[in-house]
Amino acid sequence: MIDLVRxxxxxxxxxxxxxxxxxxxxxSIITAPGAGKYIRVLGMQYGGSLxxxxxxxxxxxxxxxxxxxxxxxxxxxxxxxPRSVYASTVCNIRCKENTAVQCRRNGTSPTAGEIxxxxxxxxxxxxxxxx
Amino acid sequence: xxxxxxxxxxxxxxxxxADATNAGAALIAAPGAGLRIRVLAVAMAGTATGxxxxxxxxxxGTQQGGAIDLLxxxxxxxxxxxxxxxxxxxxxxxxxxGLTATVGGADFATGKVSCTVAYRTEAGTGVAx
Numbered sequence: 532m533i534d535l536v537r538x539x540x541x542x543x544x545x546x547x548x549x550x551x552x553x554x555x556x557x558x559s560i561i562t563a564p565g566a567g568k569y570i571r572v573l574g575m576q577y578g579g580s581l582x583x584x585x586x587x588x589x590x591x592x593x594x595x596x597x598x599x600x601x602x603x604x605x606x607x608x609x610x611x612x613p614r615s616v617y618a619s620t621v622c623n624i625r626c627k628e629n630t631a632v633q634c635r636r637n638g639t640s641p642t643a644g645e646i647x648x649x650x651x652x653x654x655x656x657x658x659x660x661x662x
Numbered sequence: 663x664x665x666x667x668x669x670x671x672x673x674x675x676x677x678x679x680a681d682a683t684n685a686g687a688a689l690i691a692a693p694g695a696g697l698r699i700r701v702l703a704v705a706m707a708g709t710a711t712g713x714x715x716x717x718x719x720x721x722x723g724t725q726q727g728g729a730i731d732l733l734x735x736x737x738x739x740x741x742x743x744x745x746x747x748x749x750x751x752x753x754x755x756x757x758x759x760g761l762t763a764t765v766g767g768a769d770f771a772t773g774k775v776s777c778t779v780a781y782r783t784e785a786g787t788g789v790a791x
Contacts, residue, residue: 545791546752550731552718574751578706578735580743617735617745645716647736651751 546573549650553634554581554641557593561632564654570626574651575605576619577634581644583609588638590616590646595630596661603635616646625661672782675702679778682708682719682763684770689721689779690761698786699723699761701753701779704733707746710773712737717767719775724759726789732761733777737770754790 551560561570575592591606605620626632634648680687693699704721720734732751737743755761763777 545754547725548730548732548751548753550734552716552736574749576733576747576749578733578743578745578747580712580736580738580741582741613741615741615743615745617743617747619733619747619749621750644738644741645736647718647720647731647734649731649734651732651749651753 546651546653549652550647551634552645552647553636554645555636557633557635559631560634560648560650561652563629563631566629567656567658568654569628569657570632570652571655572604572622572624572626572632572650572652574619574621575649577646577648578617579644579646580613580615581609581641581646582613583611583641584639585611586639587611588636588641590636592650593633593635594624595627596624627660628658673784675780675782677778677780679776680763682765682775682777684765686765687763688760689763689777690781692758692760693783695758696785696787697783698757698790699755699781700784701732701751701755701761701781703748703750703780705746705748705778706733706735706775708773708775709742709744710737710775711742711771712739713768713771714739715768717765717770720764720766721761721777721779722764723753723755723761725753725755727756756789757787
């Protein structure tokens with residue numbers, strides 16, 4: 532793909548998708564790309580159905596953008612009755628160099644269910660943290 | 663749209679729609695040699711209840727020789743999925759490959775999920791870059 536910047540052509544990295552089915556814990560949906568590269572997240576979605584346990588559960592995506600702490604870019608809180616969950620968003624977030632994008636479940640394990648997650652992204656050259 | 667050589671014409675944008683039940687459904691047929699599909703937006707909406715096990719519905723294409731899921735939901739057992747999602751994307755598929763509303767895993771017990779995509783067909787050969 533070609534982009535035009537100030538009269539010059541430059542190559543733009545291709546866009547890709549990553550998929551992961553998750554229910555518990557933290558799982559990498561996109562692994563760290565290596566030194567000198569970072570992930571730019573363009574959009575994300577999840578959809579599924581589950582039966583929560585007795586307490587509320589939070590699902591979402593974790594990114595590391597600035598420092599040692601992680602940010603949640605999209606989360607949903609789920610109560611204590613069986614239900615379907617679905618959400619999608621578009622963004623343009625530059626992750627910290629050589630860090631992964633994770634799916635996360637926070638709270639008590641559900642008794643049944645699974646969620647399918649997809650992240651749209653590209654890999655770009657760069658160092659350090661997000662601007 | 664303009665570049666230094668003058669005006670260039672972009673291919674027209676189109677829509678495709680299919681309802682996924684247990685068999686899945688073709689969304690966009692392979693466009694032919696020398697052509698690639700660029701997916702611009704994906705959407706999924708409906709209600710479905712799974713049978714035993716986990717069913718999934720996916721808008722699926724091919725990139726760099728492998729299957730990719732552009733939008734995907736899980737439907738687990740008797741837990742009914744009811745919802746809708748839509749997302750703009752910019753995904754170039756491999757030459758002469760199409761897009762399907764794929765259903766995998768266990769079957770639906772009941773229900774139907776509508777899948778819609780916006781796309782255009784561009785000239786290009788080989789796998790997506």
